[in-house]
Amino acid sequence: MVTLSSLVFALLAASFAELSAGQTPSGATTLDINFNTYVGGSVVDFLSDVGLAVSAGTIGTTPYPHVFEASNVGIANSTLTLTVRPGLNSDGAISSAEVSTVWDILHGNITTRAKISAVAGTCASSFFYKNDNSEIDIELLSSYVTTGYGNLKPGIQVTNQPLVKGEDSTTASIPYPFDPTTDFHE
Numbered sequence: 001m002v003t004l005s006s007l008v009f010a011l012l013a014a015s016f017a018e019l020s021a022g023q024t025p026s027g028a029t030t031l032d033i034n035f036n037t038y039v040g041g042s043v044v045d046f047l048s049d050v051g052l053a054v055s056a057g058t059i060g061t062t063p064y065p066h067v068f069e070a071s072n073v074g075i076a077n078s079t080l081t082l083t084v085r086p087g088l089n090s091d092g093a094i095s096s097a098e099v100s101t102v103w104d105i106l107h108g109n110i111t112t113r114a115k116i117s118a119v120a121g122t123c124a125s126s127f128f129y130k131n132d133n134s135e136i137d138i139e140l141l142s143s144y145v146t147t148g149y150g151n152l153k154p155g156i157q158v159t160n161q162p163l164v165k166g167e168d169s170t171t172a173s174i175p176y177p178f179d180p181t182t183d184f185h186e
Helices: 043-049
Strands: 002-011 029-034 052-054 057-059 066-068 073-076 079-082 094-096 099-101 108-115 123-131 134-141 156-160 170-174
Touching (some): 043 073, 108 123
Parallel strands (some): 066 094
Antiparallel strands (some): 002 029, 002 079, 002 108, 057 066, 073 079, 134 156, 156 170
């Protein structure tokens, strides 16, 4: 399970170059979601009201497809929870959860405070996706918090998908300066 205590989006229509720390550029849309404002009712409606959409449907990933289900998205103790259910469902898919913004982002500064599951096999991520050749992934893989696997080193996995189909993606592992399973971190 991934838990988020807050999300902050600053969607920019101006350049960062002329800004001092803490400044928001003119023309920027800022969205600061603090989940302690949720007081009950539909989680899907609450998230919609603050600019997030709950994903639904199946994506065909390898080795197993994933199905995003609204029932796996919750808010408890001022924290957004995204749950991955153990095992495969009756369709042979992994039941999981995803939320996304309701608009396209051209430029931005995104801050997330998250704590990932200590259960091996989950992927907490933020990604920017236009198409299969225009995607940036930032992933926290619970199976590889302290040990790697093959060429995969422990840490935050950052991947730029290739701009041209068939070319290699660019990937880097950034070592954790903390244990992402024990507390919330930005």
